[in-house]
Amino acid sequence: MKDFTELSQFDLDPAAIRLLDEEFCRQHDVVVLGRLPKDDPQASLPVGMLDPGNAALVGLVEGRLQRPVRPVQLTDYEIDLALGFGFSGEGQWEGQPTATADQLTRKIDLSADRRITFERGQSPAKMVVDMLSTAMRLRATDVHIETYANDVDVRFRIDGVLYQINTPITPANVSLVVSHVKVLADLNIVERFQSQDGHFHVLYTAADGSRQKVSLRVSIIPGPYGEDVVFRFISGGRLMLGLTELGMAPDLLARFQALMHTPGGLFLVTGPTASGKTTTLYAVLRSIASRRLKILTVEDPIELEIPKVNQKQIDARMSFAKYVRAFLRQNPDVILIGEIRDEETAAVALRAAQIGHLVLSTLHTRDAVSALNRISTLGIDANLLAITLIGVLAQRLVRRICPECRETYTPDPALLSALPRLPTDLVHVRGAGCAHCRGTGFYGQTGVFELLDFHDALRRLFTRSHGIPSERELELLLSAHMYDDALDKVRQGITTIEEVFRAVPLPER
Numbered sequence: 001m002k003d004f005t006e007l008s009q010f011d012l013d014p015a016a017i018r019l020l021d022e023e024f025c026r027q028h029d030v031v032v033l034g035r036l037p038k039d040d041p042q043a044s045l046p047v048g049m050l051d052p053g054n055a056a057l058v059g060l061v062e063g064r065l066q067r068p069v070r071p072v073q074l075t076d077y078e079i080d081l082a083l084g085f086g087f088s089g090e091g092q093w094e095g096q097p098t099a100t101a102d103q104l105t106r107k108i109d110l111s112a113d114r115r116i117t118f119e120r121g122q123s124p125a126k127m128v129v130d131m132l133s134t135a136m137r138l139r140a141t142d143v144h145i146e147t148y149a150n151d152v153d154v155r156f157r158i159d160g161v162l163y164q165i166n167t168p169i170t171p172a173n174v175s176l177v178v179s180h181v182k183v184l185a186d187l188n189i190v191e192r193f194q195s196q197d198g199h200f201h202v203l204y205t206a207a208d209g210s211r212q213k214v215s216l217r218v219s220i221i222p223g224p225y226g227e228d229v230v231f232r233f234i235s236g237g238r239l240m241l242g243l244t245e246l247g248m249a250p251d252l253l254a255r256f257q258a259l260m261h262t263p264g265g266l267f268l269v270t271g272p273t274a275s276g277k278t279t280t281l282y283a284v285l286r287s288i289a290s291r292r293l294k295i296l297t298v299e300d301p302i303e304l305e306i307p308k309v310n311q312k313q314i315d316a317r318m319s320f321a322k323y324v325r326a327f328l329r330q331n332p333d334v335i336l337i338g339e340i341r342d343e344e345t346a347a348v349a350l351r352a353a354q355i356g357h358l359v360l361s362t363l364h365t366r367d368a369v370s371a372l373n374r375i376s377t378l379g380i381d382a383n384l385l386a387i388t389l390i391g392v393l394a395q396r397l398v399r400r401i402c403p404e405c406r407e408t409y410t411p412d413p414a415l416l417s418a419l420p421r422l423p424t425d426l427v428h429v430r431g432a433g434c435a436h437c438r439g440t441g442f443y444g445q446t447g448v449f450e451l452l453d454f455h456d457a458l459r460r461l462f463t464r465s466h467g468i469p470s471e472r473e474l475e476l477l478l479s480a481h482m483y484d485d486a487l488d489k490v491r492q493g494i495t496t497i498e499e500v501f502r503a504v505p506l507p508e509r
């Protein structure tokens with residue numbers, strides 16, 4: 001009688017898998033399952049195949065193995081996964097304890113020594129490990145797998161910019177790769193028509209031998225030619241900067257630190273996705289965690305565990321707003337809310353700030369001034385906002401010029417004429433491109449900032465305006481403008497004028 005089962009029910013043994021040569025297995029979609037019986041040379045062996053009812057194929061396999069075969073129905077993905085374990089060197093080998101397929105697919109080690117290769121017959125596991133190892137070595141923050149009618153693009157986001165990467169992932173095998181990713185992220189492997197989000201952890205060994213645990217967030221969406229995947233690396237090293245390492249000018253940093261010692265009020269950090277908001281807030285928490293404070297956070301997800309900070313993650317039962325209401329009964333000094341997304345969260349954040357807690361949160365807005373209009377659309381009264389909000393920090397990330405290949409140059413005159421308030425005495429520096437920066441001219445990123453500090457003059461402006469003041473009025477009260485901060489970094493030779501044009505909102509002339 002044929003068995004209908006899952007691969008995870010079997011102990012995979014590389015020695016047993018290699019009783020049949022790889023070319024034969026891939027040609028006929030078969031794989032030997034289980035352990036090789038040592039006490040009975042005629043005992044039947046379970047063999048996975050697409051069609052257990054194919055008597056001719058069963059007979060062919062029995063002839064090759066010289067023993068009876070017990071057919072087991074597997075999917076093509078499961079067969080490929082098992083063959084990858086047996087032939088690619090991804091798992092434990094003969095003489096070592098065996099592991100179940102379920103355990104193997106959830107354990108992944110990355111290494112700086114691994115490279116993307118193009119030999120035929122690679123397993124999905126090997127392609128994913130090689131791709132993610134390469135991404136880590138190149139300092140990528142995100143990996144994109146994008147399916148098209150006749151092609152699959154893989155792109156790495158490095159220092160905020162996407163670069164095309166050559167990989168062996170093709171339209172013929174991308175579905176197997178996506179299925180493997182779903183297993184790693186504990187997602188529904190058979191669901192191909194709904195978006196799915198998950199995460200998993202890897203252990204990365206760097207070129208110097210150091211090892212770090214890295215979390216990956218996974219987003220999968222369906223499309224007409226397959227499923228697209230985006231990985232985001234959540235690396236503790238990238239999130240563990242101190243306040244002085246963020247890139248703030250000394251005077252802005254001093255004002256920012258003073259606001260972080262305010263005993264109560266709401267402080268917002270704004271900017272688009274991947275602009276460094278979480279890094280900034282984590283730097284704040286790490287700087288004040290040594291004080292005698294009760295610090296509670298609610299996040300989605302927790303990207304870095306911070307000692308002496310009580311961190312919570314939202315789920316289907318506990319939203320941002322529900323957690324903050326519960327926090328108010330925990331006698332906190334500081335509350336961090338990962339993001340203010342709706343009216344309910346905005347209201348409870350203002351409530352917590354009103355009664356004496358320092359509340360930190362983020363918004364997705366263009367700049368500091370537009371954050372006020374955004375939060376007012378969430379039903380917050382302007383007068384309440386004026387007395388509760390203590391400040392707004394807006395930020396972007398720009399690429400740093402590579403320190404190994406700096407050179408002076410003359411930018412495109414058309415670009416210079418498009419930028420307002422540009423000093424005429426600037427000496428422009430760029431990276432020429434070298435092995436250190438892999439020819440890009442850039443290595444790493446730094447922040448550019450603007451701060452709207454809610455001092456008495458700004459609060460009086462709210463009173464006179466009987467609501468949110470105009471953007472022009474608010475811009476006049478900025479402690480620092482993001483564009484001017486960016487120009488200052490060009491003057492210091494930290495970044496280029498092209499980066500300012502690419503990444504920073506330009507003011508009106």
